[in-house]
Amino acid sequence: MSVPVSLAGRTALVTGASAGIGEAFARLLASQGANVFLVARREERLRMLANELEQEFGIRAEVCAVDLSRPGAAAEIVAAAERMRLDVDILVNNAGFAASKNFLNSDWAELNAEMQVMMTAVTELMHRFAPAMKERGYGRIINLASLAAFAPTAPSMLYTGIKAFVLNVSEAVDMELKPHGVFVTALCPGFTWSEFHDVQGTRELTDKLPDFMWHDAATVARAGLDAVMAGQPVCVPGVVNKTLAFTSRLLPERMRYMLGRAGRMVE
């Protein structure tokens, strides 16, 4: 499947564009003619990517280096977009990470940062950008959830709950805004090649997983963009992942709990 319409003249904001799935989204959107507004902490990486995309695709690419774990971050991004006169038509809430520690071994600051980056900033950016999208009668929002949103609670503490929230809130906002031309998709990939597992410190473990469990970031981004353009509220890329998501939802709660606990013991 491929993206059916040109995005020429549209502007796409991508958080977490300095690596992995976010970088793949930035490349894909620029290749479709969209101007891109790239957000992450590593400014140098964003600037290099922006220059490359401007030269390759002749689009406008702007950057905003911001730490989304800071409570004022979403407001700063909106202010930067206004200063640069960027009307955001497409929002990709992608930035994220997972801590791999147990609850009591995590500092409150770490747990709070996970919630700020993947729940508060995601929700706040939607809340701040969606009114103008609604007014213009056009908006596309992709929120990175995860296959974990369907899974039994996993060893890395808050992550499954956070991604279940992202899935849930994406569907709720989609229901409210779809009649106004603003489509929201929760993109729920499984294991994807990126820096994610290096940051989490689980690379050695995940490298043991078979190849068929993995997708590359470009495939995931393409699936997400196709889904939001088609007005699909939830997208799980890949047949294996779709099957896992489906069967996991059919399990009785007690069995989900036991599976989650077994995962914890393995850890």
Ligand SMILES: NC(=O)c1ccc[n+]([C@@H]2O[C@H](COP(=O)([O-])OP(=O)(O)OC[C@H]3O[C@@H](n4cnc5c(N)ncnc54)[C@H](OP(=O)(O)O)[C@@H]3O)[C@@H](O)[C@H]2O)c1
């Ligand atoms: N990879 C997977 O297997 C997988 C599976 C399911 C879902 N996901 C989800 O997909 C999304 C993207 O992950 P990825 O695999 O592409 O990981 P990645 O390669 O590690 O990229 C994560 C991105 O998020 C940004 N980021 C992290 N913390 C940030 C902060 N405090 N402020 C601003 N930006 C921040 C990073 O940029 P800076 O470090 O430059 O700030 C980076 O650009 C995440 O939401 C993740 O939960 C990943």
